Amino acid sequence: GxxxxxxxxxxxxxxxxxxxxxxxxxxxxxxxxxxxxxxxxxxxxxxxxxxxxxxxxxxxxxxxxxxxxxxxxxxxxxxxxxxxxxxxxxxxxxxxxxxxxxxxxxxxxxxxxxxxxxxxxxxxxxxxxxxxxxxxxxxxxxxQRAVALRELGETMMTTSDLNDLMDVLALELPNLGMRGCFLSLYENPQRPADLARLVLAYDRDGRIQLPAEGVIFPSKHLAPKLAWERLQSFGLIVEALYSKEDQLGFVLFDVAPENAAVCSALRGQLSSALQGVLLLEQRRRVEAELREYQGKLEEKVMIRTRALRKTNMQLQKEMAEREQAQAEIQNLNADLEKRVIERTAALEAANKELESFSYSVSHDLRSPLRAMDGFSNILEKSYSEQLGEEGRQYLARIRSGTRRMGQLIDDLLRFSRLGRQPLRKQTVSPSVVARQSLDELYPTFADRQVEIEVQNLPICQADPSLLRQVFDNLLGNAIKYSSKRPAAHIQVGWFEQDGENVYFVRDDGAGFDMRYINKLFGVFQRLHREDEFEGTGVGLANVQRIIHRHGGRIWAEGEVNKGATFYFTIGAE
Structure with a gap:
């Protein structure tokens, strides 16, 4: 002016x-x-x-x-x-x-x-x-201002500290005809539209004291409130500060029109000086972090070295103890191998005895039962009139007991064979097996109103014949225990739980009391009377043994007169 x-x-x-x-x-x-x-x-x-x-x-x-x-x-x-x-x-x-x-x-x-x-x-x-x-x-x-601008540029290029650079600039601003200067740097050069930090504030009264860390404000405001309160309403020029790689910030000049040309030249000098200063500050900051990291690393190395010495001593002690333990293990292995040979021989002998027992049960015990059943049949057909009503009742009870005894023998033999039968796994469709089982069981419910739903079950790796026994038993039980309902509903389905396929058979029949769930899979354990529902109490024990041999699990839920659901899984290959 x-x-x-x-x-x-x-x-x-x-x-x-x-x-x-x-x-x-x-x-x-x-x-x-x-x-x-x-x-x-x-x-x-x-x-x-x-x-x-x-x-x-x-x-x-x-x-x-x-x-x-x-x-x-x-x-x-x-x-x-x-x-x-x-x-x-x-x-x-x-x-x-x-x-x-x-x-x-x-x-x-x-x-x-x-x-x-x-x-x-x-x-x-x-x-x-x-x-x-x-x-x-x-x-x-x-x-004069050209000389001042040139000298300022030379001074700024030799300045390596941001605060010193701001001091030099503030000292020369009056000589350049500047009425005000507010210089801000981007907090994040990659996101310049977010926040900026005011590092230099200068007006007609001189340099304005700022906090050591500067003043943070939204970049779009160009300056914080304290700057706008001091700026004139005319003669404002905004210059961007940038390098080839980054946007550094911007500077807001309050300048008379005749001095406007100074702003562009000063912007170039400021950009170059700031780029050098910020790079040096970044280098100093990285070096300080490296020194700090090196100190911590050396401290950790010393701690690790002491720990390693202690670990080596402990390892030597453990190696000595391990050598001693290995010697003891070798002795134990020799003794164990001897015991295994002895136990194997005993087990082979027991298996032979079991096979002999099974043969005796299959042939020797069945012969008297067949004779009893045959002669009682002759009595019923040829001498029914001579026996009278009471005699015929006794004869019927004899024949029923004979048949039940035969069924118990068959179930017991089947349970015994399951533990010795080879497991031949292959890819099986449970849906197909379930439908085959229902086809065979159809005569038992052909004269009843039974709705049976078989979902599309996912395939699994299982022994087809053993899986067939599982469905024969579970579906047979569902049909049997829902026989007292005029219209029964049975469902065969599945769901996924914890990455595992869970299959289930559900009915709406007699159900059971959950207080006796621990007896459900025991041999000869029954939760219903013989006169309510016939059976030997071996079927679910067989199912559990088959599922366990496949590496799976089986469990059940039920409620009296509201039905039961049996769940099982087939272990992964």
Whole structure:
């Protein structure tokens, strides 16, 4: 502004107060003001009003001899002030020509016409001299700022600390004609739209003290609240700070129009200096972190070394103990191998005895039963009338007991064979096996109303014949225990639980009391009376043994008179 040229700011109000009252010229005052306002129409209205009145008064006062030199002093001050708001030098010559065209000499004696012409000429010369003086001072100022800018750039490029860099910049800002400067760096250069950190704040009163860590604010605001409270409402320029690789931040300048060119040059110097400083700071930070990490690493190495020594001593002790234990294990293995041979021989003998027992049960015990069943059948057919009613009842009980005894023998032999039967696993479709079992069981429920649903069960790896026994028993039980319902419903389905396929058979029959669940899979254990539902109590024991041989699990849930559900899994291959 004008202060930088060394020219005092105009004191037009004070000059106006010292001028005498010129009664003869008051009638032409408004005419002269209108002319000047028309010439200066593009300038701020408040300045034009003030200048027009003072212009007329100083000229009229000098013309009538009331004052001397007031008009020329006014011209010098108004030209300087006009230059600060962008007024062209030709404006003032145009204003003089416009006033001269008014017949101002008529406002005073004819002998003053020559004096008026002299004032016009002096005014023109004074305007030219003042304009030349302003231009000379502006060129000197530009040269001085160019030198200051070059020296600042050299100083900044040799500065390796961010705080020092900000100190250097703040010291030189007045020499560059800056009224304000607010420099901010992005918190995250990869996300510049998020947050920025104000690291330098400078206004007309000098550098503003900031917290050591700066002031964080949203980048879109360009500056925090404290900056906007100090900035002027005009002459603001925003310059981006960046390097080839990253966006560093931005700087907000408050600068007069004639000094705007400095901002672009200063931006380039700041970007280069900041890039170097930030890289050095990053390097120092990484080196500090590395030193800290190295210290911690050395401490850990010492701790690990001590622990390793202790572990080595313990390992040597354990190795000695292990050698001793291995010697003991070898002795135990020899003894165990001897016992295994002995137990194997005993087991083979027991298996032979079991096979012999099974043969005896299959043949020797069956022969008397067949005889009892055969002779009792003859009695029933040939001598039924001679036996009488009571005799026939006794005979029927004998035949029923014989058949039950035969069934118990068959079930017991089947249970015994399950433990010795080879397991031949293959890919099996449980849905197909379940339907085959239902086809065979169909005669047992053909005359009943039974709805049976078999879902599409996932395949598994199992022994087909043993899996068939599982479904024969579970479906047979479901059909049997739902026989007292007029319309029964049986479901064969599956679901996945913890990555495992769970198959189930559900009915809505007699069910059972969960208090006796522990007896459900025991041999010869029954939860219903013989006169309610026939059976030997071996079927579910067989099912459990088959499922366990496949590596699976079986369990059940039930409620009296509401049905039962049997769940089982087939272990993975």
């Amino acid at each position: 004008c202060a930088g040229l060394g020219i005092p700011m105009p004191r037009l109000d004070m000059m106006k107060q010292t001028l005498p009252t010129l009664e003869p010229f008051e009638a032409h005052k408004q005419m002269a003001q209108a002319v000047l306002e028309k010439v200066m129409a593009h300038l701020p209205t408040d300045l034009v009003d003030q200048w027009a009145e003072t212009w007329f008064m100083t000229f009229s006062s000098d013309l009538c001899g009331k004052t001397q030199g007031a008009f020329l002093r006014f011209l010098e001050e108004v030209v300087v002030e006009g230059n600060s708001v962008g007024a062209d030098m030709s404006l003032w010559n145009a204003a003089i020509d416009s006033l001269r065209n008014l017949d101002l000499p008529e406002m005073c004696a004819r002998e003053n016409i020559n004096q008026a012409e002299t004032l016009w000429l002096q005014g023109r010369e004074h305007i030219a001299n003042t304009a030349e003086k302003i231009q000379v001072q502006l060129r000197m100022q530009i040269e």
